[in-house]
Amino acid sequence: MVLSPGVGKTIVLNGVCMESGSRRAVAPASHVTGDDRRRIGEVRDYLRSRSDSDAVADVLPLNAPLEMVEAVTENCAVDHVGCLVFSSDIQAVRSHLRDLGFRLTRPSSGALVRDRLAVRYRVPETRLKSGCLDVKAVQAQFPDDMSRGVELFCVDPGDELDALALRDERVAQHENHLAVRLTDPALLEEVRDALGRPGGPRADGGGYDPDHGEVGATVLHFRADGRTELGWPRRLEVIASGRHTDTLLRHFAAETASREADEEDRRLLRRLTGAWATQALRAMAELDLSDHLAERPLSCAELANLTGVDADRLHRLLRALCHPWIGAVAPSGRAAFALTDLGRRLSRDAPNSMHHLARMYGDLFYASFGALTEGIRDGAQPFTSVYGQAPFDYLTDHSRQRHLFTRAMAEGSAFFADVATVVDLSEAALVADIGGGNGELLAQLCDTHPHLKCALLERPEVIGAARDNLDARGHLDRCSFFPGSFTDSAHMPVGADVYIVARILHDWDDEKCLSILRAIRAAATTESTLLVIERPLSDDPSDPCVSALWDLNMLVNNVGGRERTRDEYRRLLDRAGFTVIGERPLRLDISVTIARVHETPGTARPTAD
Ligand SMILES: C[S@@+](CC[C@H](N)C(=O)[O-])C[C@H]1O[C@@H](n2cnc3c(N)ncnc32)[C@H](O)[C@@H]1O
Known part of the structure; x- marks a missing residue:
């Protein structure tokens, strides 16, 4: 032995x-x-x-x-x-x-x-x-x-x-x-x-x-x-x-x-070189390598021809993408490269594509993360110190980055598919998504519930992307659009049965969250339900859920944004006039918190302030 x-x-x-x-x-x-x-x-x-x-x-x-x-x-x-x-x-x-x-x-x-x-x-x-x-x-x-x-x-x-x-x-x-x-x-x-x-x-x-x-x-x-x-x-x-x-x-x-x-x-x-992997994947997405490789394995020379880049440099990129620390590409046959399942997801049209996410994390958010240390040390807001503007102001002025951001958000939303099933919408007639991005969540709700009418509130410059997406999905006639700000109750769709704020509250500090929630409360009826979709922080720091990392992302890429614990969300909602009545887990450590308008007799309906 x-x-x-x-x-x-x-x-x-x-x-x-x-x-x-x-x-x-x-x-x-x-x-x-x-x-x-x-x-x-x-x-x-x-x-x-x-x-x-x-x-x-x-x-x-x-x-x-x-x-x-x-x-x-x-x-x-x-x-x-x-x-x-x-x-x-x-x-x-x-x-x-x-x-x-x-x-x-x-x-x-x-x-x-x-x-x-x-x-x-x-x-x-x-x-x-x-x-x-x-x-x-x-x-x-x-x-x-x-x-x-x-x-x-x-x-x-x-x-x-x-x-x-x-x-x-x-x-x-x-x-x-x-x-x-x-x-x-x-x-x-x-x-x-x-x-x-x-x-x-x-x-x-x-x-x-x-x-x-x-x-x-x-x-x-x-x-x-x-x-x-x-x-x-x-x-x-x-x-x-x-x-x-x-x-x-x-x-x-x-x-x-x-x-x-x-x-x-x-x-x-592996951790220290994570930024290199991010950049290699971004290069793969920017050069559309996944789309070129979608049909069949190709040699480096063929790929160089298709992308118009130098074959030697491309070969070095492909070799790195084959490394197990990345694993987006694998050698195939004598001298060809093939996509792995991971690499396939960087092609634009893959059903679960993360093409735009790869480009956003490797570009817009890459530079801002570079200012994290100063942000922690001096309190300077990293995104603003790199780009000279607060995130959403910057996106308003830069249409290429805005499109990238909006598509990336939609790609990072695999959990939307479950919302329609974990929450009972059979009695709801009108669902309003507040800060609904390109309307991806509403499109998925419409797919599952043919009876639903939808309303989407977004910044005016994003409404076009939402309209296009819902049109492409065949739901335009069931949707109304509300260009404006979610802190202004005058812009809110009134009387919806269900209001949704998905990945909105984590972008802002408590005061701004209260303004958003109070504007919703002012537009809601006493029968309305509010769904808050977020990634709650665990009270246990050793919990492997990813929200601690996303909290850092909020620190870097939002002014005052932060992930919160369940208790912190409950208290915020309570201050804005909502009572938490339940929670449903979704994928990727995300959950839907379900809240109703306070039922206490005589409760004044909060107004936006
Ligand atoms: C993190 S994204 C979430 C988008 C979408 N709810 C989702 O989960 O994919 C935040 C969204 O809030 C929108 N937004 C930011 N400031 C806003 C404002 N003042 N009024 C309305 N929408 C706003 C942005 O345009 C962006 O689409």
């Missing part, structure tokens, strides 16, 4: 029993592909030509201290070089090795490699358990130098790994490694200690193989960054006969510590 912290579970190193080659029909050598023959030939030539010290220096880090190289070479000899071949026909592989003059030796397990492949290519545990990914190992030695040999791991190309994984494995040869054997097993701890010094490779798994030789063997795996001159990964296995449990445990502890430090670095870097 072998423990490896690399995959966090018990691994049976010798669980795979090989069958005796002599009793089985030898499969034709042609089952070993030309590519695999080249790979095996490379390993054989390498073993023939490299001295022990050269081979060890090859796989240790580029500038490994001399004492470290000596600590290994003085105490170890090369045992084997390992590599992966892509064949399900283990007999054909064995037969090919015999043809090359190797002597087949003991069978060994490919379980450790199988588990590493499963982690690398995210093969689900359930598939693994059902035996869908099988790796068999073959070992062989030179007849004239029985101290050196090869270890081939055979993976079935038709197995659980997809074409991309196989291609990656063929090109990167992640499993190639050099194994050295300690001449005196008692020196294992000393060699491990030397390799663990600064400038050395990282611990990378290992285990105890009870079937290795007379007394079994302990194997420590190490790996370093970069590649050898042959393009192989810098992987080293140190083999010591016998069981060395304490050394093995120390090796695992070092691996865990270095992996955790590495993961923490990656987590932090």
Whole structure:
């Protein structure tokens, strides 16, 4: 049994029993592909030509201290070089090795490699358990130098790994490694200690193989960054006969510590470079790459032609978009790029497109977020200090950004679809959306409730976009439009059964919210219902809901805007003459708060002030 912290579970190193080659029909050598023959030939030539010290220096880090190289070479000899071949026909592989003059030796397990492949290519545990990914190992030695040999791991190309994984494995040869054997097993701890010094490779798994030789063997795996001159990964296995449990445990502890430090670095870097990802996605949207790729994968040259940009620069963008930290594009075939499901959503016409959101977050709101620190430190309103105007005044004067903002808001509203079902509108005749943007919510309510009439209040310059959208959706004749300000009760549609304020209150400070709510209250009847659609802040700061981030967005991109807790909304509504009677959750941590006009007898109807 072998423990490896690399995959966090018990691994049976010798669980795979090989069958005796002599009793089985030898499969034709042609089952070993030309590519695999080249790979095996490379390993054989390498073993023939490299001295022990050269081979060890090859796989240790580029500038490994001399004492470290000596600590290994003085105490170890090369045992084997390992590599992966892509064949399900283990007999054909064995037969090919015999043809090359190797002597087949003991069978060994490919379980450790199988588990590493499963982690690398995210093969689900359930598939693994059902035996869908099988790796068999073959070992062989030179007849004239029985101290050196090869270890081939055979993976079935038709197995659980997809074409991309196989291609990656063929090109990167992640499993190639050099194994050295300690001449005196008692020196294992000393060699491990030397390799663990600064400038050395990282611990990378290992285990105890009870079937290795007379007394079994302990194997420590190490790996370093970069590649050898042959393009192989810098992987080293140190083999010591016998069981060395304490050394093995120390090796695992070092691996865990270095992996955790590495993961923490990656987590932090991923966050620190988030702005780069935002910009890469914005460039993807601005260049309409998703629209160009919508039909079929294209090469970089084809995309460069379609977008009229330099092919080299475009290739660098595409490569970054393929990175798992972004994952909007994936390589396809030899030299083409295809959309992922995420990338598809940046095309303009995708049903759940976020094309305009990508452009707004990467442009308008990108620059204002750059002034966050000053905003926190000095209290300057970030958007205003960058653009010289308050957000909605700026949008009034800049039509391109206004269109972008209005469309982006509509795209970021996947939760609208549920409003029609979580709130009972069967009795409502007239629904008024106050600050209703391009009318997307009303359009969806009209889709679900054919009996509804709608009213939309917006700033005059936005009314056109709302009219166009509702017209395109076939609902124009059911809608009336109220250009004006939502703080002015004179502009409000009067007597609606349902008033909606969706993502409005979070834009403003309490005083402005009260003006809006009181203007609505003044226009409402005692039977009216008010729906407040917001993303309430949790009282628990460790709650992973996204409103804390959106609160920062409000700080940056609105004057006085903020997300609020449920209690804060309840108190605001109460001050404006409404009583909260319920709440319905929507997607993305958003919810609808349902309020009615105060029922207290004699309550004066508040007026806008
Ligand atoms: C954050 S957006 C929300 C839009 C829409 N309710 C939604 O959820 O998609 C805020 C909206 O308030 C509108 N607005 C801002 N100031 C306004 C005012 N004084 N009167 C009416 N509407 C206003 C903006 O034009 C914008 O469409």
